[in-house]
Amino acid sequence: MYLTKEQEAMLSGGEGAAAAKMLELLVALGEVFGAERLVQVESAHISGVSYKNLGEAGLEWLTEQADMGARVRIRATLNPAGMDMDKWREMGVPEEFADGQRRVLETFRRMNVEPTCTCTPYLIGHKPDRGTQVAWAESSAVCYVNSVIGARTNRESGPTTLASAVTGLAALYGYRLEEKRRPGYIVNLDQTPETIMNYSAVGYIVGKRLGTIVPYIRGLGNPGTEALKALGASAATSGGIALWHGEGITPEADAMSDYLEGLEKLSIDREDIVEAKEALSKPLKDPIVVLGCPHATLNEIFEISQRVKGRKMEGKLWVFTSRGVYHEAEMAGYMKTIEEAGGRVYRDTCMVVAPLKEMGWSEVATNSFKAAHYMASMGLETRIDTIKGLLEG
């Protein structure tokens, strides 16, 4: 792999031991994936934050980097932690876990990473420009930034995003290259999805059938932010999809229509959606309704507040969102409505990375295929329905 003089100097310790070690990682991975050179990146979104996934092992590595002097040189935000950093006790998170989680965040702070703790950085002002190179982890955010925003990243991990944030560099391969962003499959929807749940289902089916192939999807109608984030999140969960194009919707789709000839086609109809929903749905007695995977937008919180107004949820409704959106919803009065109905809204975390088993949970209902997939794999009983069905059904 070709390195500039400046990069060679960084690799041999000219900018400190931490930067050298981080660049060594990026160069090694670049060699593995056949990158010819490095490229500058403008933003990073770092995953591997929940103490549940990181454990002492990950925390030890992060601490070592911070001790060696690792400091980020580009804007870097953080994925959700395993708990609301203020209301963890109310959530039922064990003390020992909270201690580990606090140490993780403190370590990231030392490296100047913004402790945003959200999977939707693009909803709170961290939104790169189209066409820029970025280093993002969190598979749902990767899908969003690549597909909906049109910036360029591979499906990165915790260590690689931190390495990019500290060096300002990434190896040039995969979805960073124009030709690797071309579609490999056409997906036709027989019917325009009417609910966020159905967009989530479409993503889940696409990921399951296509694995890591870039899909070109037709028939998506006119989806809003909520539908776009739901589709990408579930496509990245059931498969390894990091980039998709939506005809007439996503910024690169027009240019990609030149490469559709000869591609195989997949069509998705109503029955496929029902089948996908049933595979993750069991009849439940007394589930906790969990919403906000990926983190809820202001629109979603508004809808939730309207549907629970005057009802008695008594702790059986949990909503997850970012601090930015939480603040806006509080100003708008939506929070008060949800809390008066016995619902709870938490920041900094979500149902995928919180220690639900340790919190004593067993039955959950949600509108997100991503959330249902992960909660089922943790051994919880799940049901999928629309927000309306979950709160009024």
Add this chain to the structure above:
Amino acid sequence: MNVKLKGRKVVGGVAEGEALVSSEAVSFYGGVDPETGIIIDHGHPLEGRSITGKVFIFPTGKGSTVGSYVIYRMKKLGTAPAAIVNVETEIIIATGCVISEVPLVDKLDGNPLIDFSDGMHLRVDADEGFVEIISRD
């Protein structure tokens, strides 16, 4: 006859150890217990075997990217393999080996899953990009 396979250095270093060969891909996160070095992936052909100090040979990695941190944890605890040989490596194993300084080679000019077998004593020279048999028992 002394078998020596040449391949690609991913992470440098020189190590020797007993071979442990897995025909299946390996997930370190949830698949290997970092405290004991034992494979705990249910139904994996090597379930119950220890990879500590071994030249661990397997097709490729799989699973969560958190697996990279598990390799690092093992190195710190002294339960890591001496070296890793993959048919073709991927991001989780490569990242784990870089941050833990575990020698890693792949893309050998022979099939390591066939040419090497459990119990052989191997030498991995990742700097020079080769794996050779020192003794067959």
